[in-house]
Amino acid sequence: MEFSRQLYAISEALDRAELAALKFLSLEHVPVRKQEAIEEPKAFFQVLLEKGMIEAGDLAFLRELLYRINRMDLLAAQLGSSREAMERELQIPGRARVSQFRYLLFQLSENITKEEMKCFKFLLGKELPKCKLSPETTMLDVFIEMEKKGILGEDNLTVLKTLCEKIDKSLLKKIEEYELNLFGEEEMLVTEGQRSSTEVTEVASLPLCLEAYKMTSRPRGVCLILNNHNFAKARKAVPELKKMNDRNGTDVDAAALSKVFGTLHFIIKEYKDLTAEEIRKIVNIYRCQDHNDKDCFVCCVLSHGKKGVIYGVDGQEVRIQELTTSFTGQNCHSLAGKPKVFFVQACQGDARQKGVTIETDSGEQDSSLEADARFQLECIPSEADFLLGMATLQDYVSYRSSSQGSWYIQSLCQHLENSCPRGEDILTILTAVNQEVSRKIDKQNAAKQMPQPSFTLRKKLIFPVN
Structure with missing residues (x-):
């Protein structure tokens, strides 16, 4: 009753201009489409309740909104806070929701x-x-x-x-x-000109205190998994692909990705055995979605490929750059300024990478190692806020066990699971993945594998578990 009374009292004290301000400040959490029908504060608070942005015992977001629109009277009388208290609270990293x-x-x-x-x-x-x-x-x-x-x-x-x-x-x-x-x-x-050239040089050399991308929405965003396993259509339709095997073990990778990104509060959307045209249609569906109330987009591609493309199960090609550029700010406005993350399990060539020193990993390696056709980098947009995690270096194969999944995806999921609760950023995690995968060895060919991340991120990318 006290909670309802607070909301009612606050709603009665707000005018139309203040309601418009609250709606605008909440656009990262409540998209424009959802806001269009809101014409009074009570309806706005109801939407925040439905979104889990406010609830009894947790009015931090409402306190911040009132502080932002300078309604200190309501902040004090109804929520027991003050300007000074809010200034201290919002200095805590990750606390601000606007x-x-x-x-x-x-x-x-x-x-x-x-x-x-x-x-x-x-x-x-x-x-x-x-x-x-x-x-x-x-x-x-x-x-x-x-x-x-x-x-x-x-x-x-x-x-x-x-x-x-x-x-x-x-x-x-x-x-x-x-x-x-x-x-x-x-x-x-x-102001420029108030410093000597020496002072400017000293300032320029100072390390940046990097901000982290906002990652507080629930759900965080969509994790799209494109999982191609059965390539019988390709072998039948394209003669030169008659040796293209089914990708046994890929379902193990898809399950690991679903588990870890589900834990990180992403909506998991997996699609299996897609033709090239179906891949384009699925990507276009998510390009056109409204991501305004989400903080991130993740796409995991598990398929055969060759230089610069991936294969649909019908043997037709889709350019990787076509997939990534679908989510630039120009093509997907609601993801502008937000991190777009792509992980690709596929080879980038036919060569097998030789290690300088061959060491035996503890335990037996699965003997049924397979390679995922060819693939090439140069697929990341020049626009900011992209991360492309590749399974291997350009020109080299990557390995997938038919029973245990791929070296890269399994290592990625394990490190995400272990490191995200500690607050480590994604680039630190991918460096650890590089180290682990580089230590593995294909005993039959005395060959190794080195993953390669490429990015245009402007801030730290951290996936909070809570």
């Missing part, structure tokens, strides 16, 4: 006058639909439309900075401060 990007846009909207807003709408006349630039449209509405059009995002502030420079340079300064603080370069906030 993204810095979203809060920046809200602060800008609060500082934009009516005349300046008219200027924004005028300058955006060719970019946004006329119906979205009516007198009733607020600055928050304009920001939302800019995001929909792909001209505004956490790592895409160029258009906004250009507009602010023309309209009000004080707004531009806020954006520049946000960009600098984002990477922890607090020393670089000093």
Whole structure:
């Protein structure tokens, strides 16, 4: 009863503009589509309850929202907190649920006058639909439309900075401060020219205090598993692929991936034995999904391949770059600024990697080791926030046991399971995977395997278990 009374009292005290602000600040958790029907604070709180963002005994997110919109009276009277307490709380790493990007846009909207807003709408006349630039449209509405059009995002502030420079340079300064603080370069906030060249060099050499990607949503996102096992169609349809074996052991890999990413709060979506066209259709489905209330996207590809492509079970090819670039900010707006992670179990060539020194691993290796056709790197988009984990170096084979799964995927899953609870970031984990896999040996061919990650991540990527 006390919980319901608190929510009721707060909802009665909020006006329409404040409700709009709360909805905007919550866009990473409640997508626009879900917000459209919300016209009063009670309905908004009900959605937060359904999403698990607030509950009796845990009103941290509601406290943060009230703090962000400067309703300190409600924060104190209804939730027993204060400005000072919230400032201390939000300094704790991982505690803030409202993204810095979203809060920046809200602060800008609060500082934009009516005349300046008219200027924004005028300058955006060719970019946004006329119906979205009516007198009733607020600055928050304009920001939302800019995001929909792909001209505004956490790592895409160029258009906004250009507009602010023309309209009000004080707004531009806020954006520049946000960009600098984002990477922890607090020393670089000093105006250019106030330092000697020596001082600038010293500041540039300081290590960055890297921020971590937001990873608090439940679920975190989708883990898509494309698992191709039976290649009978390929052998029948394409004569030159008649020696392409079924990928025995791949289901062991898929099960391990499902288990570990399920534990990490991802929605597991596995698809088996897909043709090339089916792979494209599945990828397009998830490209078109609304990921606004998710923090990450993971795709695991288990298949045969050759240079730059993977095979469908019909022997037809799909370019790996076609899969990864489907999820760039331009092609999937709701994943802009969020980490996109791809793990690929496949060979990158026919060569077998020789070790300088051959050592015997403890225990017997499974004698039924197989290679996963050929594959090639150069598939990661140049855009930020991508990670591509490859099973092996370019030109070399990777190994898969028909009973125990592949060396790479099994090691990856084991290290994720052991290291994520300790808060280790993904690049540290992949380095450990490199070390473990490189120690294994294909005794029959005296050959080894070395995985290779490639990335354009801007922040630490950590998968919390809790």
